[in-house]
Amino acid sequence: MEKRVIFKGIWLPLLLVAPQMLITAVFFFYPAGQAVWQSLFIPDPFGLSMQYVGLGNFEYLLSDPYYRASFLTTAVFSTLVTVVSMGVALYLAVLADRLIKGSGTYRTLLIWPYAVAPAVAGVLWMFMFNTRVGVITWYLGQLGYDWNHVLNGSEAMGLVVVASAWGRISYNFLFFLAGLQSIPRSVIEAAAIDGAHFWTRFRTIVFPLLSPTTFFLLVVNIVYAFFETFGVIHTITAGGPQQSTTILVYKVFADGFVGQDLGSSAAQSVILLLVVGALTVLQFKYVERKVHY
Amino acid sequence: MATLTLENVQKSFGDTKVIHGVDIDVADGEFIVIVGPSGCGKSTLLRMVAGLEGVSGGEIRIGGKRVNEQEPMDRDIAMVFQNYALYPHMSVAENMGYGLKIAKTPKAEIAARVQEAATLLQLTPYLKRKPRELSGGQRQRVAMGRAIVRRPSVFLFDEPLSNLDAKLRVQMRLEIKQLQRKLGVTALYVTHDQVEAMTLADRMIVMNAGVADQIGAPLDVYADPATAFVAGFIGSPPTNFLPAARFGGAEGEMLGIRPEHLTLGAAGAGRIDGRAVSIEPLGAETLVHLRLEDGTAVTVRQEGTAELPAEGAEAGLSWATGEEMRFDDAGRRLR
Ligand SMILES: Nc1ncnc2c1ncn2[C@@H]1O[C@H](COP(=O)(O)OP(=O)(O)OP(=O)(O)O)[C@@H](O)[C@H]1O
Ligand SMILES: [Mg+2]
Numbered sequence: 001m002e003k004r005v006i007f008k009g010i011w012l013p014l015l016l017v018a019p020q021m022l023i024t025a026v027f028f029f030y031p032a033g034q035a036v037w038q039s040l041f042i043p044d045p046f047g048l049s050m051q052y053v054g055l056g057n058f059e060y061l062l063s064d065p066y067y068r069a070s071f072l073t074t075a076v077f078s079t080l081v082t083v084v085s086m087g088v089a090l091y092l093a094v095l096a097d098r099l100i101k102g103s104g105t106y107r108t109l110l111i112w113p114y115a116v117a118p119a120v121a122g123v124l125w126m127f128m129f130n131t132r133v134g135v136i137t138w139y140l141g142q143l144g145y146d147w148n149h150v151l152n153g154s155e156a157m158g159l160v161v162v163a164s165a166w167g168r169i170s171y172n173f174l175f176f177l178a179g180l181q182s183i184p185r186s187v188i189e190a191a192a193i194d195g196a197h198f199w200t201r202f203r204t205i206v207f208p209l210l211s212p213t214t215f216f217l218l219v220v221n222i223v224y225a226f227f228e229t230f231g232v233i234h235t236i237t238a239g240g241p242q243q244s245t246t247i248l249v250y251k252v253f254a255d256g257f258v259g260q261d262l263g264s265s266a267a268q269s270v271i272l273l274l275v276v277g278a279l280t281v282l283q284f285k286y287v288e289r290k291v292h293y
Numbered sequence: 294m295a296t297l298t299l300e301n302v303q304k305s306f307g308d309t310k311v312i313h314g315v316d317i318d319v320a321d322g323e324f325i326v327i328v329g330p331s332g333c334g335k336s337t338l339l340r341m342v343a344g345l346e347g348v349s350g351g352e353i354r355i356g357g358k359r360v361n362e363q364e365p366m367d368r369d370i371a372m373v374f375q376n377y378a379l380y381p382h383m384s385v386a387e388n389m390g391y392g393l394k395i396a397k398t399p400k401a402e403i404a405a406r407v408q409e410a411a412t413l414l415q416l417t418p419y420l421k422r423k424p425r426e427l428s429g430g431q432r433q434r435v436a437m438g439r440a441i442v443r444r445p446s447v448f449l450f451d452e453p454l455s456n457l458d459a460k461l462r463v464q465m466r467l468e469i470k471q472l473q474r475k476l477g478v479t480a481l482y483v484t485h486d487q488v489e490a491m492t493l494a495d496r497m498i499v500m501n502a503g504v505a506d507q508i509g510a511p512l513d514v515y516a517d518p519a520t521a522f523v524a525g526f527i528g529s530p531p532t533n534f535l536p537a538a539r540f541g542g543a544e545g546e547m548l549g550i551r552p553e554h555l556t557l558g559a560a561g562a563g564r565i566d567g568r569a570v571s572i573e574p575l576g577a578e579t580l581v582h583l584r585l586e587d588g589t590a591v592t593v594r595q596e597g598t599a600e601l602p603a604e605g606a607e608a609g610l611s612w613a614t615g616e617e618m619r620f621d622d623a624g625r626r627l628r
Contacts, residue, residue, distance in 0.1 A: 186378035189345050194392035194443070195366040204391075208382045 032273065038266035057267035066243060067251065067268075074247040077161060078225035085165035086217055089172030094202070096173075097180040107177070114170035118228060122235030125163035149237065153244030156237045160245050163236060164229040172217050179213035180206070219283055226276055248272050295356030295369070295446035296321050297342070297479055303350035304337055304503075311337055313503045314351065319481065324473055326482045328490035329500030330526065335483040336451055338500070342481060343372050343449050355447060371440035372449040375456065377432045379424040385435050386411075386420040392443045410438040413472070430461045437469070441476060448473065450482040454489065466492060487527050491515070499523045521624035524549045530580060530592045537619060540564065545622035552594035554616040557581065557602060563609025567591055569602045583608065 039057050041050040061067050096106055116124070128136045131148050140147045149155040183206060191201045207214075227249050233239060239246035239254055246254065249272060256265025297319040304312035311334045319325050327335045340346040342353055344365035353360050360368050371392075379388050387394075389410055390403045398406075411417045414434040424432055433453060440448055453469070454462045470493055473480050484490055490497045491511040499507045499514065499522070507519040518524035524532040530552050537546035560566050567583030579601065581593040591610065602608040619627040 184376065184378065186374045186376055187380060189343075189365070190372070190374060190378040190439075191380070191391070192345070193343060193365045193370065193372050194439070195395045196391075197366070200395060205380060 035266045035269040035273075038262060039270050040263075042263040053263070057263045058271070061264060061267055061271070069243065070246050070248055070251045073157075073243070073245065074226065077157065077164075077229075077245070077247050078222055080157075080161040081164045081168070081225040081229065082218065082221040084161060085168035085221060086172050086214070088165070089169045090176050090214075092169070093173050093176035093180055094206075096177055107174075110173050111170045113167050116167060118164075118167060118231035119235050121167045122163055122232040125159060125166070125232075126236045129159055149241075151241055153241055156241060156245050160229070160233050160236055163232045164225065167232075168221060168224060172221065175213050175217055176210070179210045183209050215283070215287055218287065219280060222279060222283075223276060226272070248275070295479060296354075297447055297481065298354040298357075299338075299342070299351065300354070301351035302338070302341060302348060302353060304334070304341060304346065305349045311503050312341075312349075315498075315500075315505045317498060317505070317508065319479055322477045322479055324470070324480045324482065324493060324495045326484060326490040326494035326497045327500055328484055328487055328497055328526075331485055333500045334503045335485070335500055339372075339449050339451050339481060339483050342447075343370055344368050368447075369445050370447045370449055371443055371445040372451065373436045373440050373453045375452040377424075377436040377456075379432060379435055379439075381424055384421050384423060385416060385427070385438075388424065388435055389438045389442045392439070396443075406442050407438075410442045413441070414438050429457055430465065433457065433465060437472070441472070441478075446479065448478050448480040448482075450480065452484055453482075455484075455486070462489075469493065487529065491527070499526060501526075518549070518618065519626050521547060521549060521620040521626075524618060524620075530594065532618070533591045534620075535565070535585075535589060535591070536587075542619060546627070547620045547622075547624075549618040549620060550612050550616060552580070552592045554612050555591070555593040556611050557593055557595065557599075558609045558611060560607035560609050563611035565610050566607055567610055569604055569606055569608055572601060572604060581608075583610070 040052060040054060042053050042057070043050045092110060096110075113121070128134050129147065129149060131137060131150055134147075137147045147155060149159045187205065187209075188201060191205050196204065226247070229247070230249055230253065233245055233247065233250050234253075237245045239250045248268065252265050252268045252272065255261045255268065259265075297317070299315055299317045301314045301316060302312060303310065303314050315338060317325070327338060329335050337346060341348050342355075344360070344363060344367075348361045355368055355370070380391065383391065386404075386407050389407045393403045393406065407420070408417075411420055414437060416431070416434055416438060419427060419431060419435075424435065427435065433456075436453070450469075454465050457465060466489060469482075482493060484493075494511050496509055497511055497514060498505050501520070501522045507514055507523045509517075514523060515527055518527065518532075521534065525534070528551060532549045532551050533555070535548045535550070537548045538544050540548060542548065557563075565585060567585045569581055570584050571582045573580040573582070574597065577597050579595055579597055579599070581595065581602065583591045583593065585591060593610070621627055
């Protein structure tokens with residue numbers, strides 16, 4: 001029997017959830033409320049007064065081609081980061097799962113990148129690919145390829161995707177490995193006896209049984225790609241060239257803190273919030289149905 | 294349907310040798326049970342036949358063909374695991390049809406063969422359910438169904454009944470036997486339960502620490518054990534062992550006598566005296582547990598109607614010399 005605690009009255013339970021609620025209120029509801037409030041105004045250039053504009057900020061934003069381009073950039077960027085970081089992590093986890101000797105070392109080494117702060121990772125990749133002194137740029141030059149992510153938008157995108165995905169692989173790897181190891185060995189063996197070779201087993205048994213892990217990582221990685229990649233983009237490309245790596249969260253920063261257009265920036269945060277919220281709801285509604293728990 | 298031959302099969306994990314050369318010749322359609330205590334290497338032996346473990350030495354042949362190097366899927370076998378190992382995300386029908394689907398069997402034929410197996414195993418009402426929605430006994434049947442749908446030439450069972458309660462175990466035991474007879478498939482069955490072994494086997498293999506101590510029909514093994522280990526392991530209550538030196542044998546030799554071959558009489562009237570320490574009346578028969586002077590425990594099995602000694606009383610034990618089994622100090626039978 002499952003043990004259930006039954007509280008009499010309402011005060012004790014309220015007290016127990018209070019710290020969590022307080023943190024959520026201070027760090028989420030309050031700033032979110034502020035953003036919604038500010039998105040309805042345009043402050044004057046000296047920040048002395050605010051003029052109410054209703055949904056004016058939103059109307060302006062949605063007709064701004066730069067903003068719409070940023071949507072597309074975000075979609076491309078977060079899809080690539082999620083696919084690359086999850087794909088590589090899954091591949092490594094499958095290899096580690098088959099390994100018996102030395103898997104401890106392998107695992108430990110793979111976890112290290114996770115300990116590197118995004119901004120530091122950004123600097124690392126920036127130096128390796130620096131157009132003048134970067135090691136990899138130099139090697140690519142030897143091979144006859146002229147790498148220049150400062151001028152080339154696709155190369156810039158490639159670089160921030162790789163730099164963002166890199167730090168994420170360890171995290172995903174850990175979850176995938178734990179997921180793989182929780183699949184009973186005998187089920188895999190039964191499939192082998194039933195005639196399934198490695199790839200068929202992976203496709204029809206392992207991957208479906210891994211789906212709760214995959215789904216969880218999908219949600220977490222998309223949120224990561226939307227928000228936490230800021231540090232990487234800021235250090236490597238600062239959103240350039242020609243805004244080709246300006247994802248939504250970077251545009252909030254660029255317009256608000258650099259451009260000092262606080263009304264528009266606030267409106268952007270609100271839209272960003274809605275987009276991520278909608279994405280998560282969609283995932284739970286449609287993807288989760290295919291998940292076997 | 295095929296013969297199965299193991300020839301001096303050995304297995305080592307690293308430096309540890311767990312199977313020390315086993316030879317078996319299984320006839321087509323024969324039901325062979327491997328029985329032995331935990332850790333003696335039964336599962337390892339079975340998994341080598343299945344191709345789930347590499348073979349360190351010797352040769353395994355199925356239908357006369359060497360299979361040492363073959364993948365499990367190429368050996369034409371099916372296996373039922375102790376934990377059933379059903380695919381949790383597939384329905385009962387999909388579980389049973391999985392092997393056929395991989396072999397690209399036409400859909401209609403898969404459906405027909407699954408239906409046929411389901412009828413045989415009384416699983417028809419559950420075909421659409423997921424394994425987690427079934428009882429232990431039903432899961433067991435699905436695992437059997439998955440094995441028979443593919444029509445393999447050898448069935449392998451690794452303690453398939455040990456997760457079931459006692460009553461269901463007896464019922465499934467009968468069903469497995471009938472099924473195997475009906476299909477005529479060669480079967481290799483692993484268990485640590487000697488009752489299962491005695492009732493299922495055409496011939497049984499008693500394993501002890503990686504060695505096949507004896508191979509033979511259950512009643513022959515019972516009546517004529519080849520080693521002290523087999524005498525002690527097969528039969529319940531187990532064979533009594535007495536130091537042979539007291540009865541004219543050499544030092545270190547042991548005398549084995551089955552509980553049903555001992556009779557109780559007045560103290561001093563038998564070949565040796567013992568003190569009755571406890572008495573278990575089971576109805577048709579009664580078990581009397583005695584302790585000899587030197588501390589050896591001895592069990593006597595007698596008719597429920599026979600006269601009983603009082604608990605704590607001395608009694609004399611006697612037996613016919615023809616029923617004695619002599620074992621040397623290494624446990625080998627002396628004839
Ligand atoms: N992968 C392995 N690596 C090392 N030793 C192993 C491995 N698998 C089994 N063994 C050893 O081999 C011996 C035989 O194991 P096995 O599983 O065959 O026993 P068993 O007779 O099936 O026992 P049980 O009745 O408990 O299932 C044991 O001593 C076990 O510790
Ligand atoms: Mg075992």
